[in-house]
Amino acid sequence: MDWKKIKKIDAHIHILPEEKQLEFIKYQGEECTWAKADIETYINLMDEYNIDKAILQPTNDMYMYYPARKTNEFHAEIIKKYPNKFIAFADINANGSYIMDEAPYELEYAIKELGLHGLKLHPSNLAMDADDLRLVPVLRKAAELKVPVMYHSNPCMMGFHDNCAPDKINKMIMVFPDIQFITAHMGGMKYLDAWSGCTWVDISFVLPEFVELYGIEQTNRILRMFGAERLIFGTDYPEREYELYCSILDKMDFTEEEKRKIAYENINSILLMEK
Numbered sequence: 460m461d462w463k464k465i466k467k468i469d470a471h472i473h474i475l476p477e478e479k480q481l482e483f484i485k486y487q488g489e490e491c492t493w494a495k496a497d498i499e500t501y502i503n504l505m506d507e508y509n510i511d512k513a514i515l516q517p518t519n520d521m522y523m524y525y526p527a528r529k530t531n532e533f534h535a536e537i538i539k540k541y542p543n544k545f546i547a548f549a550d551i552n553a554n555g556s557y558i559m560d561e562a563p564y565e566l567e568y569a570i571k572e573l574g575l576h577g578l579k580l581h582p583s584n585l586a587m588d589a590d591d592l593r594l595v596p597v598l599r600k601a602a603e604l605k606v607p608v609m610y611h612s613n614p615c616m617m618g619f620h621d622n623c624a625p626d627k628i629n630k631m632i633m634v635f636p637d638i639q640f641i642t643a644h645m646g647g648m649k650y651l652d653a654w655s656g657c658t659w660v661d662i663s664f665v666l667p668e669f670v671e672l673y674g675i676e677q678t679n680r681i682l683r684m685f686g687a688e689r690l691i692f693g694t695d696y697p698e699r700e701y702e703l704y705c706s707i708l709d710k711m712d713f714t715e716e717e718k719r720k721i722a723y724e725n726i727n728s729i730l731l732m733e734k
């Protein structure tokens with residue numbers, strides 16, 4: 460079955476609040492990437508590309524979204540409106556030393572009261588290393604709540620690249636064996652460190668970059684090196700298009716069973732480990 464038709468969970472997408480989307484349009488134009496980050500446009504794509512569910516990921520960036528509580532409530536509203544289509548990971552803020560006290564409670568509120576399903580950590584946007592000890596309290600809370608944690612790991616516009624280095628994510632994976640960690644973007648261009656040091660990886664954003672840099676055959680080898688047991692389908696919509704993702708994945712040599720794992724079963728098994 461080709462990738463357009465196979466049932467998928469997209470583990471990594473972004474839908475913006477309307478006022479934030481309009482700000483992007485105002486400054487970057489009607490055709491800009493984030494002009495497509497609205498729920499109506501996205502739901503049409505879900506039908507067209509057989510996206511059974513999508514995970515709404517925040518970015519720990521209160522200017523792109525809102526402060527964490529409001530961002531989590533924004534995502535909760537979407538889930539309430541479309542309960543079978545969306546899942547959301549919780550946002551936290553980098554508010555100095557308050558992060559140690561507030562983030563665990565914000566996460567607990569998001570999971571227990573708002574019905575969210577995981578935690579998103581974006582170390583560059585938090586302006587701290589992935590293995591910063593100030594993240595320990597919120598990770599202990601994630602372990603207690605039995606929810607998965609997605610770490611951003613790719614070079615980004617703001618902050619320092621090495622905040623998100625897979626080697627730093629690896630340290631938290633080692634000291635929190637009771638958390639399911641997903642390293643986003645396959646560790647970015649530090650994918651070899653993610654391969655040897657991290658557990659689950661999502662293939663969002665970076666797949667077309669690999670193809671551009673290395674070609675189809677080598678990209679296939681990189682995906683094979685991680686293995687279908689560890690790969691999770693994701694695009695980072697609206698930053699990447701489904702048409703392109705499906706056409707690249709159709710050129711890989713995965714078996715039907717492996718495709719099902721990457722497209723759906725791996726992330727589904729992580730979500731089912733919850734309470």
Ligand SMILES: [Zn+2]
Pocket residue numbers: 471472473516695
């Ligand atoms: Zn993203």
